[in-house]
Amino acid sequence: MKAKSRALKVHKKSILIVDGGLNLSKLYNYILASDYYVTIKSNGIDALGWLEDGNDPDLIISSLRMPYFNGTSFIENLKLSGFYRNTPVILLSGEDNLAEKVQKLSFKVDSFMEKPFNPIALKTQITQLIA
Template sequence: MKKQLLIVDDELSILKLLNFVLSKEYDLIIKNSGVEALSWLEQGNDPELIISDLHMPYFDGSSFIRNLKISGYYRDTPVILLSGADDLEDRVSKMNFKVESFMQKPFNPTKLKAVITDLLTRKNDFELSN
């Protein structure tokens, strides 16, 4: 059974790229905004990992992830933040919540897959040790 990843982005080109790169190995749930993603999560869904854009209309990636991390339930779900912002590393360092990984757009698909594999392995190792 494929592991489920939640992808939250409003850029069609990024969604198509992520779908092309990841859909053979993972079950992808794609949402176009933080609002849609939160609604899906509130229905009891529990993805193994979340990939989110930083800049989206209405409810941006930072607000979406902050809400996840302060909720007890999704606090340990790994998050990869994507952004075209030049100062992405600085922005992430100033966030008052933990983001497991971040990547500048355009990103290297091979590197993204390696990061996903690493985060899922660490998550599974952590769950097995508890």
């Protein structure tokens, strides 16, 4: 009698990425989709709508500059909402003096990286935050 093979189901963690750059969205998907469920929204308004539909990502990656609703306002709304207060956030930006800007924010950001970013460094940050 042949033994049945049982494949182990591995639960992938989910990441919400909020970034208006089409090329960067493709890059995020390319480097992360094999390890995580990736949802990409092009602006904070669409991301908030997705979250309000009951979605609960394990991690949020947000660009600082986005159309309609910038990353600072988006993350501040999340942190003030209470429900996503403990969801880890990585802030990405191509702005100068990003570390200084992050220190002046009225809310906690778990990690930040400057664009262009190293994909391996991003994956390492993600692993450290949601392992």
